[in-house]
Amino acid sequence: MTSSPHLHRRTLIRRSAAAGLTALPAMAALSACASGGGGSGGGGKQQNAPGEVTERNPFGLTADSGVEVLIFNGGFEDQYARDVGAVFEEHYGSVEHNATEEISARVQARMVSGNPPDMINNSGADMMPLPALLKEGQVADLRPLFDAPSWDDPAVKVRDTLLPGTVESGQYGGQEVYVLNYAFTVYGTWYSRKLLHDTLEEEYPQTWDQMLAVCEKAKKQGIAGWTYAGHHARYLSFTMMPMMAKVGGPEVFDAIDRLEPGAWKQDAVVAVFEAYEEIAAKGYLLPGTPGINHTESQTEWAKNKALFLPCGTWLENESKADIAPDAEIAVGAATGLDSSDALPFGTLYATAGEPFIVPADAAAPRAGMEFLRIMLGRDAARNFTEKVSSLTSVAGAADGLALPPGLTSAQEAVAAAGENIVAPRFREWYPVFFSDVMGVAMGEMMAGDLTAAEALDRIQAGADAVAADDSVEKYL
Known part of the structure; x- marks a missing residue:
């Protein structure tokens, strides 16, 4: 720092x-x-x-x-x-x-x-x-x-x-x-322009109501709304974290990075967890997602079995053998809740x-x-x-x-974001917490084993434990 x-x-x-x-x-x-x-x-x-x-x-x-x-x-x-x-x-x-x-x-x-x-x-x-x-x-x-x-x-x-x-x-x-x-690296919600625009005749959703409507339309055509790396559920944070900042402002991560008491109970954080819980509850998740790894989730997504996938810009190279040449893949910025969000559409997690x-x-x-x-x-x-x-x-x-x-879409997203680029640091500073506490709780919520409130209780308890552990070096 x-x-x-x-x-x-x-x-x-x-x-x-x-x-x-x-x-x-x-x-x-x-x-x-x-x-x-x-x-x-x-x-x-x-x-x-x-x-x-x-x-x-x-x-x-x-x-x-x-x-x-x-x-x-x-x-x-x-x-x-x-x-x-x-x-x-x-x-x-x-x-x-x-x-x-x-x-x-x-x-x-x-x-x-x-x-x-x-x-x-x-x-x-x-x-x-x-x-x-x-x-x-x-x-x-x-x-x-x-x-x-x-x-x-x-x-x-x-x-x-x-x-x-x-x-x-x-x-x-x-x-x-x-x-x-x-x-x-630009992190976000990946999709195929061909599938979204041509097959579903939809635009990338900017609000959560639009997201749910697009997922419902995809479901009716036999396409899941979402998949993710079930074995590495921390990948969900690549879309959830920028949404937290969009809803509540960049100060959301000031509190999380500093391990402040109640940081994971901020209104913006709760709202995002409840939004993603709704994705799972409404059946918009590709069946079997909790049991697959990152490459398997990318392969299923590339086969158009799911519309959206949280990932970083390594995706295009890692899955090049599976992505159709005419898929026109793109990375989308954080979908927000509604017009009350603190930051505009285009807010991006890139670092x-x-x-x-x-x-x-x-x-x-x-x-x-x-x-x-x-x-x-x-x-x-x-x-x-x-x-x-x-x-x-x-x-x-x-x-x-x-x-x-x-x-190309990642470059365009960075340019469109302007100043509204967020880069939370707790991921690097406290990697065990990020992966084994936050990531696991996110995955269990999407699998239906935890409610959003229970997942956040577990994550907050994990963050509090890190804050209280004198053997863990603190960086803020």
Whole structure:
């Protein structure tokens, strides 16, 4: 966070990244990083002695400086990182590239024993909880990276090439920046324009009455209104959370992020839970949804068995084999309740995401940061967008690209939202609560096992438990 932890997210979005952080003196920090001693790790790698620090080589790497990276092989796959590795090898030593869907299982023991990879894409369902890593001092401060000369123009710092809010999204209550969130992810309600507009002859619903009417019409034609990742019911929050902000304003998440008593009993939060409870109660949910995983829900949705699906912009790439070429998929902003909502239609949940870290005990942290510096270059960012249908946190990198329908709709949604973009932080700060308490309660409500009131009682109790637990680091 910035020095003022209670800034509204709209203020945070408007700020330039450069103004959002009081950083270490750039070259002093870089020199300290570049002059680190040897050591072993990463399966026995020996850290190379630093070379000359220049504006083109701010981390002082040499021709034989190697790096080990671990990439989450999920919705974005890993070819983009292999392409970055090829650039790294043009300038420095070899890249040991590993990819997996199970990050924690693959690397947690190495983190504890002090020989982790030099850079980790810590993402996916099996990601390592970052607060626990921070508490143990296992993650390096990335300010030397953000204060380094950018890959494309040494006269411009890396931080000044990024979308506003990117640097701040990697902060956890202090000036240190522990995470590079590389993808700029838009979360929302996905649908097929062909199915909605052509088959059902309907427009995207802006109010909840319109949502219920569209779902009823779809049901009469044998199409479910909704499906979601039943095994990972936290995906429901990708549409429920921006609706909370639309109904009650961005201050709804100020209270939730701060773990305030009663934050989950705010009127706007209750109204949203009751609205989604109605979706399930009226039979608008695809049968069997609570028992399927995220890829299965996406496949069923792509087959037009359900009209709406909560997800992020990784969907288009992850489900490309199942999505019909003429489906014209799109992501919709939060449907509201009615004209009394605090924010206008178009309010959007969008934020820098897809976290990358450099372990504090890495054998070659300078090489890990250089790998990330290459990733933040314009060519690498454009390559990522072209390969995986996702925007990056590099400002303007997608300009001029021919984007697929879903990503085009995401860009349009960001532009339409303007200042009304929300980015709740409790998801990253308290990930166990987000997944195992909030997400599970949402899923049980949609499955009919809990009422909206009972789900919120459970979530509020979980938030209160986090607030009272002195072993859990608090960030506001």
